[in-house]
Amino acid sequence: MRRLTFLFLWMGAILPTACASAQNSAPKRYGYKVEQVLPHDENAYTQGLFIHNGFLYQSTGQRGASYLQKIDFKQGRLVQSVALKPQYFGEGACYHNGKIYQLTWEEHTCFVYDAATLTQVGTLSYQGEGWGLTSDGTRLIMSDGSSTLFFRDPETFAILGTVKVTNGNRAVEWLNELEYIEGEVWANVYTTDEIVRIDPTTGKVTGVIDLKGILARSFQTPRTEVLNGIAYDAENKHIYVTGKYWAKMYRISLAAK
Secondary structure, X not given: XXXXXXXXXXXXXXXXXXXXXXXXOOOEEEEEEEEEEEEOOOOOOEEEEEEEOOEEEEEEOOOOOOEEEEEEOOOOEEEEEEEOOOOOOEEEEEEEOOEEEEEEOOOOEEEEEEOOOOOEEEEEEOOOOXXXXXXXXXXEEEEOOOOEEEEEOOOOOOEEEEEEOEEOOEEOOOEEEXXXXXXXXXXXXXXXXXXXXEOOOOOEEEEXXXXXXXXXXXXXXXXXXXXXXXXXXXXXXXXXXXXXXXXXXXXXXXXXX
8 A cells, every 4th residue: 555654733833934045946945843732542543633723623545444634633632524435535735715525545535514512514636646735725735645736716716827846856655645834845755754745836845854753653553654644733833743653743843854
């Protein structure tokens, strides 16, 4: 199976700003500092993660175990959960303009929910695989496991444009879960411990965050899989990360290497 399992990570961060000249130079490299450790559901195959109105929302994968969940993460309490039918494999999710969008992996279906109630209000279709999803406030931004980001119309899901993500002259493949943070797209690189910071206009990687070792061995089990899940609390400028089947969630800050 292509996708691995990681856990929710809580991270509070001061976000270093990538300078305009970064697209013409090597990306900045960052380490991390754990600011807070929080519990995460180790049975959750985390695919999508975001914060809206003080609640954490999570989309999970695996057929028969795919959900959209609303979580009071400060209390570690599940508030609401909506299950997908067993034939669907849940993927990335995001909030946009009063609605929540949730991708599926191979089923070419994006579920649309009313954000206030999590009532399904529609579906949208697309070609290819669905991996990560975020919003820049105007468009939806989607990944499909390749090095391409797709900009989509929130009403029709039509492709409005694309950008190829590159680190220098090298295409960055396996772009997975996405989060839009202060004008950048942050993306998990599947099967690695790295998050890349992307200029959505050019596709250039401006920074690479190395999260190696963040999940202590004592919290790992035979089911533990990869880092996957980035959530940004814009009000407090905190960053949270997790992975598939992780028992912990982390709030982090960044430190330049």
